[in-house]
Amino acid sequence: MDHKTMLMNVAIYVGTENLRCDERVIKLVGDLEKGGCGVCFTSLDEPLGEDTDILLSVGGDGTFLSAALKAVRADIPVAGVNMGRMGFLSEYRGEDIAQALISGEYTIEKRVMLCSEIAGQEDLSSDCHLALNEMTIRRNGGAMLAVDVSVDGVRLPTYWGDGLIISTSSGSTAYSLSVGGPIVLPQSKVFIISPIAPHNLNVRPLVVPSTSVISMTAHSRDGHFEFSADTRTTELTDGAQIDVSMAQFSLKRLRLDKSNFIQALVEKLYWGEDVRNIR
Numbered sequence: 301m302d303h304k305t306m307l308m309n310v311a312i313y314v315g316t317e318n319l320r321c322d323e324r325v326i327k328l329v330g331d332l333e334k335g336g337c338g339v340c341f342t343s344l345d346e347p348l349g350e351d352t353d354i355l356l357s358v359g360g361d362g363t364f365l366s367a368a369l370k371a372v373r374a375d376i377p378v379a380g381v382n383m384g385r386m387g388f389l390s391e392y393r394g395e396d397i398a399q400a401l402i403s404g405e406y407t408i409e410k411r412v413m414l415c416s417e418i419a420g421q422e423d424l425s426s427d428c429h430l431a432l433n434e435m436t437i438r439r440n441g442g443a444m445l446a447v448d449v450s451v452d453g454v455r456l457p458t459y460w461g462d463g464l465i466i467s468t469s470s471g472s473t474a475y476s477l478s479v480g481g482p483i484v485l486p487q488s489k490v491f492i493i494s495p496i497a498p499h500n501l502n503v504r505p506l507v508v509p510s511t512s513v514i515s516m517t518a519h520s521r522d523g524h525f526e527f528s529a530d531t532r533t534t535e536l537t538d539g540a541q542i543d544v545s546m547a548q549f550s551l552k553r554l555r556l557d558k559s560n561f562i563q564a565l566v567e568k569l570y571w572g573e574d575v576r577n578i579r
Contacts, residue, residue, distance in 0.1 A: 308353040308401055309338040313367045315359025319383060325358055328381065328394035335402035348374045354554065356381055356397065357390055361474070364389040365530040368432045368551050377408050379554035386568055388473045389432075392556060405557045410550035411470050412489060412510050416529065419541045431529035432551055433471030435544050438463030438496055440535065441522030449493065450515045451508050461498040463525070466491055466514055466544050473569075481505045486561060491544075514544045 310332055312325075319325055320341060332339050342348060344366060348355065355378045357367035364380040368389075371378035380390030381397055392400075400406045414431040439445045439462050447459040467476035472484040472492060481494040482505060491512060494505040508514070518525045519538045527536045536542075565571040 307336045309351050311342045311352045312356045315363035331398035359383050361389045377552040377554045400556045406554050408552050409555050411553050412468050413547040415547040417543045428529045428532050433474045433530050434465050434467040436465045436528045437518050438526050440526045443521035445518050445520045447518045451512050459495045463496040465494040510546045516542045
């Protein structure tokens with residue numbers, strides 16, 4: 301039997317518990333069950349059943365980033381149901397997800413993930429070693445950061461400012477975008493190095509192959525800085541070396557057949573909003 305037409309066991313992770321009582325979530329569960337799917341709710345700390353076929357993240361993109369780690373560990377696809385605002389990862393309506401799962405009108409795409417190794421920080425939570433959108437170092441005091449970076453052993457000029465973002469193509473519409481980074485199609489296998497509030501007028505974001513190893517060390521008068529992997533943050537001391545590279549596995553993300561990344565840019569970011577473009 302085709303994997304798209306067989307009955308599915310669906311686990312639902314909600315960003316906040318009160319969403320379980322939201323009429324949109326109740327309708328989603330009802331639509332799935334009417335279509336023959338098994339449905340259960342899950343939490344971040346709760347292991348998924350071995351018969352779980354797909355994880356639905358209900359909330360915003362922050363919820364999706366948390367659900368992504370859970371899906372990767374279970375090696376199952378994840379799909380995002382948008383209850384937030386922007387929603388590039390959690391971009392679908394509940395009724396569209398239910399219809400797609402029941403009819404098989406979807407594909408499973410693979411999204412590149414970042415992994416990090418931090419010298420002398422082997423006890424750091426494993427959640428801080430993986431990211432779907434970005435890994436970031438930034439100041440957590442009043443002093444400016446000096447960030448030394450090398451790509452595959454080739455030294456770049458020192459970045460002076462508030463910090464640095466290493467982003468995947470999935471994260472190009474997230475934090476990287478807000479600091480002036482380029483928008484990259486999700487299927488592109490690249491990383492984006494974007495400075496945060498640089499104190500150099502001639503510094504620009506840099507796009508490198510996703511096969512690259514990016515090494516970073518940071519220094520400031522404060523003696524420490526923040527390191528984050530998506531929504532998870534920890535404090536590191538000056539001089540800690542962070543090596544960022546492509547993870548050996550990818551996130552399996554469900555994409556509806558009718559979805560379109562360019563159209564999402566137009567609708568969510570008002571890309572090309574211009575009276576001359578009105579047809």
